Amino acid sequence: MTKSVRRADFLMALAYATDLATGHSRDFALRSCVLAMRFAEVAGLDAETRRGVYHQALLRYIGCNADTHLLASAFGDEIALRRDLQRIDIGNKSELAETIVRAITRTFADAPPAELAAAVERGLAEAMQVSVPILSGHCEVARRIAERIGLSDEIRENLGQLYERWDGKGLPRGLSGNAVKLPVRLVTLAQDAIALNEAHGFDIMKAMIGKRAGGGYEAELAGLFLVHAERLFADLDGPVDRESILALEPAPHAMLEETGCEEAYLAIADMIDMRMPFTFGHSRAVAALAEAAGKHIGLPAADIRDVRWAAYAHDIGELAVPVSVWMRAGRLTERETDAARLHPYHGERALASLGGDGKAIAALVQRHHERLDGSGYFRNARGPDLSPAARILAAAEAFQTAREARPYRPALSDAAAAAKLRGAVREEKLCGNAVEAVLACAGQPSRRDTSERLAGLTPREIEVLRLIAGGHTAKEAARRLEIAPKTADNHIQSLYSKIGVSTRAAAALYALERGLIQQGISPA
16 A cells, blocks of 8 residues: 655655765754754744745755766866865855865876876866856756655745855856845855864854855844854754654645655656766666566565665665766775775665655665675675565666676676676576566566566465564455455465465465565564
8 A cells, every 4th residue: 555755754865865975974964954944943934935944955955966977077076075165165266276176186196296287277277167067957957856856936946046145156147145045045054054063163163154244145144143053053963863854844744645756766866877977867777677577577566666666766875975986997996895885875874764665665775786695785685685676676786787888897788798697696696586587578588487486476475475474364464455354365375375385484484585574664
């Protein structure tokens, strides 16, 4: 049964993703939401303006992945650059130039002095020419993603001004004064305050906010902030929980039904993949393969939906790894490899706010690089912990990635990618049935009956098996599945016969051994 989801839960997932991509600290966007909403209350703003503040704080950087490869090509590690930019007044040309020089110096640290000097000179000369189109793209993409998840025209207009300033020294349009929307001005101040407080401490942060009053910040707004700074920052050092953010959203609270969730997950997929030209459409392609393979082996409809949504979001944790790493032709360093191997962890954490059915999707994202023999990452999970959906997602991701070119390797043909996956099956890393289902759906000749591992169980029988394995009676299973008790009992007898057992305990063990217990959610 499909349940509606608070749209704010998706906003928190997007906020986590943007924190990764921008190098901000843990829960930065969530803490900025708390601070900004407190500030909005002090300022006596009406409900609609506070709604704009709420969404601006959580989603300010949702367009920041657009054309990231161009940013990385010009300045190197874009996450480190963004982290440095958080701590300066970008309207101060001297500070901005120093930050750009620092970024280029990082990139050319091993180059001869003459080459480094030439790179710095070139970077400074081309900085605006490179930056303005990129930042314009960020604004347009932010507005488009906001539209796709159903946000209002007013909120979308706010998100299109994320880099504008009170004094007109922002980008890309150079808006000034009240032309910059109040939620934008307030959230910019709040987020800068958090970044400066983390970097320099509370007292220096206040001094820097005061110094920028009348420049980057409206003087009256900055003055009000400084008067109430102690109160606004109270208990804001630690993590912020989901319930606190949900409680801050002005009523009415928007809900997403299944079609809305589909679009929200698609928006996540596109936000992830737009960082680099060679990943455009990657998550959509993995989702199409995983969905088709799930249908091919007869998974229940809910599992097929979950694996499709997990495929859309599976690489959200990769936003923590600089694009400059993926663009390099050489091998990753040990440190870069460690960071890359943590992306399933970050993916699961990003989706943790969704609760309910979202836990199953987060669990699949967490496992999409695991292998049957425990050689995957990041938890080194083994076969019994990998459901059919998890095995399909792993196979679909591996096949699609193998046939996509990367700067450090050419693309494989479909046949060569299929051979690579079948080699992983022989090494007992990938599930043979999952691989053959994916390959069959990708147009490759199948080498086995992919229903064999599930013993010919129907999707409904799998659902019933999960429930009785979780301790439910036939009547309880019938109630949860909205079927007649006799029908549930018929399913139980049929699945018992197919898997060769006669007791609930043996059926539960069968389900556990074959990964049929759904991860991330309790069957109860």
